[in-house]
């Protein structure tokens with residue numbers, strides 16, 4: 124029997140389903156080195172993630188004085204090239220993710236990914252990790268075009284549509300996720316173990332989980 128009061132669960136990717144920070148950090152540092160900048164220590168990488176790869180590199184360079192668009196462009200291209208070849212070296216699902224996805228799928232809940240990563244990277248990584256088939260759709264930061272990524276509601280509304288409609292709850296780790304869910308008028312759970320850009324209990328979520336094993340109880344309690 125299905126005792127989960129939702130038809131669709133949407134997930135952010137970086138910092139929610141997958142711990143991607145080491146591979147993202149190495150891609151940023153590859154680009155920084157080409158530009159003559161110092162590397163970002165691995166402990167500081169999480170604070171750069173959430174708004175997509177371009178903003179991640181922008182933030183890292185701005186922390187070291189910044190550069191103009193002309194000089195930025197080839198470094199960004201280098202980051203993407205490096206990440207395309209090295210995106211599942213260290214990346215892995217958080218503990219409990221596979222089990223929770225299995226439980227939700229076994230109860231006929233439809234699952235979606237809504238990330239600010241490029242769709243192609245998200246799909247490639249999830250495929251590599253054997254998780255892509257779990258999701259009805261994977262919506263990236265570039266899927267709907269410019270200005271329509273999180274924190275806009277558009278990708279969440281698109282996910283709901285692609286999953287055939289129904290009661291939807293979102294799970295994410297950053298203020299981009301909370302704002303997108305609020306704008307789409309759906310409940311949202313904060314992954315407090317992720318790359319939260321503010322203290323998890325200040326993220327304006329309906330619930331905060333400290334690990335993926337808490338997800339299903341949190342969904343049932345909404």
Ligand SMILES: O=C(O)COP(=O)(O)O
Nearest residue numbers: 136137173174175238239
């Ligand atoms: O790549 C990013 O910066 C953010 O990705 P996410 O939306 O899956 O957290």
Ligand SMILES: [Mg+2]
Nearest residue numbers: 135137138296
């Ligand atoms: Mg995230």
